[in-house]
Amino acid sequence: MQLGDVFDDESLDVYTASVEVEHVEIDSRRCEFPTLFFALAGSTTDGARFAAHAADLGAVAVVAPHEVKAPVPVMVIPESRIYRALTHAAATLSHHPETGLELVGVTGTNGKTTVTTLVGELARAIGWNGATIGTLTNERTTPAAPELYRTLAQVRQEFDDRRATSVVAIEVSSHALDQHRVEGTRFAVVAFTNLSHDHLDYHRTLEAYFDAKARLFTPDYSSRAVIWVDDPYGARLAATTPLSVTPVSRAHARDVVATMGGTIFFWRGHLVNTSLIGDYNIDNALVAMTLVGELGADDAAVAAAMADVAPVPGRFEVVHHGAFSVVVDYAHTPEGLARLLRSVRDLGASRVLTVFGCGGDRDTAKRPVMGRVASELSDVTIVTSDNPRHEAPDAIIDAIVAGAAGAANVVREVDRRTAIARALADARAGDVVVVAGKGHETTQTFAERVVAFDDRAVVRELVREQ
Numbered sequence: 001m002q003l004g005d006v007f008d009d010e011s012l013d014v015y016t017a018s019v020e021v022e023h024v025e026i027d028s029r030r031c032e033f034p035t036l037f038f039a040l041a042g043s044t045t046d047g048a049r050f051a052a053h054a055a056d057l058g059a060v061a062v063v064a065p066h067e068v069k070a071p072v073p074v075m076v077i078p079e080s081r082i083y084r085a086l087t088h089a090a091a092t093l094s095h096h097p098e099t100g101l102e103l104v105g106v107t108g109t110n111g112k113t114t115v116t117t118l119v120g121e122l123a124r125a126i127g128w129n130g131a132t133i134g135t136l137t138n139e140r141t142t143p144a145a146p147e148l149y150r151t152l153a154q155v156r157q158e159f160d161d162r163r164a165t166s167v168v169a170i171e172v173s174s175h176a177l178d179q180h181r182v183e184g185t186r187f188a189v190v191a192f193t194n195l196s197h198d199h200l201d202y203h204r205t206l207e208a209y210f211d212a213k214a215r216l217f218t219p220d221y222s223s224r225a226v227i228w229v230d231d232p233y234g235a236r237l238a239a240t241t242p243l244s245v246t247p248v249s250r251a252h253a254r255d256v257v258a259t260m261g262g263t264i265f266f267w268r269g270h271l272v273n274t275s276l277i278g279d280y281n282i283d284n285a286l287v288a289m290t291l292v293g294e295l296g297a298d299d300a301a302v303a304a305a306m307a308d309v310a311p312v313p314g315r316f317e318v319v320h321h322g323a324f325s326v327v328v329d330y331a332h333t334p335e336g337l338a339r340l341l342r343s344v345r346d347l348g349a350s351r352v353l354t355v356f357g358c359g360g361d362r363d364t365a366k367r368p369v370m371g372r373v374a375s376e377l378s379d380v381t382i383v384t385s386d387n388p389r390h391e392a393p394d395a396i397i398d399a400i401v402a403g404a405a406g407a408a409n410v411v412r413e414v415d416r417r418t419a420i421a422r423a424l425a426d427a428r429a430g431d432v433v434v435v436a437g438k439g440h441e442t443t444q445t446f447a448e449r450v451v452a453f454d455d456r457a458v459v460r461e462l463v464r465e466q
Helices: 047-057 079-093 112-125 145-158 174-178 206-214 232-240 279-294 299-308 334-346 366-377 393-401 416-426 455-465
Strands: 023-025 035-038 059-064 074-076 102-107 129-133 166-171 189-192 224-228 244-248 253-259 262-267 270-274 317-321 325-329 352-356 380-383 410-412 432-436 443-446 449-452
Touching (some): 023 145, 059 079, 102 279, 112 166, 129 145, 206 232, 224 232, 270 299, 279 334, 334 366, 352 366, 380 393, 380 416, 416 455
Parallel strands (some): 035 059, 129 166, 352 432
Antiparallel strands (some): 253 262, 262 270, 443 449
């Protein structure tokens, strides 16, 4: 496709307009012939520095917010329009895979992965096409436009054209919104789950974090919103967004019966029988069901379909259920961990034994807070390594333990496998061991070294050895 066809509303000279392009990239290392390279200004470096490198690898043209020296044609598009231009180019060169798709954007501190996964599964269960883009499918929670539209194109190819409705639920992170990754993408409906302490190493304050999330709830992205209003930030968002809002609340789940085997409740007068476990998963299910209903599904069909929805990997995943139970969960924020441990306690655990750590090179302020949460809500807390990355594991553990309640039973064990083994050895009949923080992840990162490590596989192996 010629650049003049990609950017038919830009003033291009004849030569530049005639350049043939097939791909679009923002990472010079991924360029190949014939690629259109967007030289974007990042938080630490300017993509313009890599324009020549991109050309060496096959870029045939460069788009930048200012003049750039490059051995190929350069288009200058002001920064105010360049991200929308990137999305337009990515969509156009992917042959507009978004056309005919019902895109659902979900943001919030906790629950994004579960809600988007449920939306995709519910869509399939009622006879629609359904898919998810996010933590479980892509390297980044929210891919940048080139990868996002390539993924949409792949998803669309796998859909059955005979089905009337096609839904793709996309996790939209605060980083993605702040970095304009989905600017120019239009959603059929957007959703908010909750907001609590996380990513303050990036956003600095909760207010800035909320502002980033709130950007999704503007007419630029959608006209409709589903918002969890039991969260104070959700209530605030529902009151201030110009979008049409469908509020969701725990009050919408009636006569809840929850066990370690599943959950039953009534929603809009219909019985919901689901294998999802945990108090917070009721909230996630309510948001997901409401979203699918907003897309036109019948309430009764949605409620019935929940019986066919499998638990989300690493989200209150019961990996052992015998004399004692073991739950693996991705909870890695203070609020997420608190809700997880309260849910376990509410399900009748004799004792709660928690194994967790905090990631390195990430929000340090939440570490003592999580230490306090875990120690107050657990009978035994074993603090261990998560993904230390470039930090010393013992230093991270020190910060967590510093916040622990004074009289709490807190143990430190830097090796994660040994920490899990210690909890399992200590567990008695009726206890629940919670292994939190990594959930579905299958690796552990130490500086430049990445090793295979899956909490679920480790638990199963250790239980067999007992």
